[in-house]
Amino acid sequence: MPPIIASFPTARPRRLRASAALRNLTREHELSVNDLIWPVFVRDGEGIEEPVPSMPGVVRRSVDKVVEAAVEAHALGIPAICLFPYTDSALKTEDCAEAWNPDNLCNRAIRGIKAAVPDLAVMTDVALDPYNINGHDGFVIDGEIRNDETVAALVKMTVAQAEAGADIIGPSDMMDGRIGAMRSALETNGFQNVTILSYSAKYASGFYGPFRDAVGASGALTGDKKTYQMDPGNVDEAMRMIARDLQEGADMVMVKPGLPYLDICNRVKRDFAVPTFAYQVSGEYAMIQAAALNGWIDGEKVMLESLMAFRRAGCDGVLTYFAPQVARLLNG
Template identity: 45%
Template sequence: MRPLAARLPRENFPYGKGGEPGDVPGGSMSDPFARLRRLRASEALRTLVRETTLDAADLVYPIFVTEGQGIRREVPSMPGVFQLTVDRLPYEAEELLQLGIRAVILFGVLPPERKDERGSGAYDPDGIVQRALRELKRTHPELVLIADTCLCEYTSHGHCGLVEDGKVLNDASLPLHAAAALSQVQAGADVVAPSSMMDGVVAAIRSTLNEHGFTDVPILAYSVKYASAFYGPFRDAAQSAPAFGDRRTYQMDPANAREALREAEADVAQGADLLMVKPALAYLDVIRLLRERFPHPLVAYNVSGEYSMVKAAARLGWLDERRTVREILLGIRRAGADLIITYHAKDVARWLKDGSFWEG
């Protein structure tokens, strides 16, 4: 018997590959009359059948808190991102809430003379992040406060743990991370986020929080954190670059994906409540792996280098910033992320609010 297309009048399939006899209408053997463009004909239809959505409430905004008064200092390598003093935080929080952003993650910025070998600023009850947490909890209690829990922003050597003979010590560093998490929760953190990639850090923090009665405080584990070139602008913002070597002995090798499952499994077993993949854009496959394996809320960190690349290209006129950011964030969501930590959060929230996010 002749193929179906050869038996149909030519006018029945003017949209095939040239409309020649033998072509399958719509180009689909399983559905010979499919015309997928029907669902793209208008903005109303495209909105109706859109598979992946994005809302301001899906975004977490990073904030860098620095010492001093009245400071709002732009980070040179991150246009639109600022280091803020504690007294400026209520204004920032008000803006975020008006835009519909409900969560922030806080990072401390200390001058070199305030840093030491043990990173004591991380667990100082009067430390920079602790003061920021108390101020935001007082002025805007409805904002979800996530505290980045690490030592690297506070150590004189810039590493995420104690150092001896040039080696970062894992087990000896765990009590310091636990102390930092406890001080952050006591200051008002709703969530603590250990980011050091020290083995056992989630268990150490969970045990310490439980012992002090904070059994209901969630842990957002930086479960899958790669040793990435995309962190450069962040280290500029947080002034946390290592003084020697790098962090490859404790952050993950970008070549590995199966190892990410082992890292996440270990954190879940130790009491993690949320899991994170960092960076996001080069690791969408890893986000998908975790999404398929774990039911836990999954967070992706759209990191500083990913942000700065877009900003730089947009300033040069090489990319349409809004459309590029839309594709990136939708790709992260489509891969399986429930929440996205991103420096684009305020821009995206504004675009969503004025209706321009989906245009073009």
């Protein structure tokens, strides 16, 4: 039914914008600390906070500093933190075995966080690129990124993360069939309550560059990821990927990148009515920060406005590097 609007001057829409109280009462969407997941980069060493040059304000942290960040996140009311490793190049191999090492960076960080703040949800990344000498999310054999062999490795990675105490598994690899294989392995190994937040619609995007710097994958990558990440021109394919992952056992779904794909977020929420998330990726963050640092925009206002766009599009939450800054603002 179309909205009924009286003619002017009976209707004056500006009446509802006349004061902060009225604007607050009639606001259609809200941004809350509960909507935030904070992506954090973990590296080796101790007592280290190393700036990422292409992401102003973001650092790589040693495990002890990641635990401190997790304590801060919990104090701010942020419900979840997501870990991404900056793996020593000496540990990057063709077989990617470090990915499921129980004592790799992420698994040590998970255990440290759960010991310090057990109520904070810990999300992980499941993909081979941080451990792959070729920089790809899957095994490269004779120049081809191999699907089924990769899925078998991702399952081992998933179980190792669950054993370490991960609450949310985040498969970002875009291999076919991996959600079903992961769900089956989690069930078989007694991790029935571990949640899968699948990167179901992950596009082959130009917005990932600073992230690859942050995890040390830029120099390692050979070729591109277009044979497994999605074409930016496709919408219906994203819906098929969402449907497939839900059928295979995903509890929540992700669209990545975020702001350039709000139409996808909106359609996912409308068509499937499932918990829907987006990742405000490194390139989006870097653009806002760079413009703010140059005085071209009001960084705080644009940061909040960009996150409200996700909520307006239907997202239940957002992975964003702005999480602690936003939480402080929202907490007053």
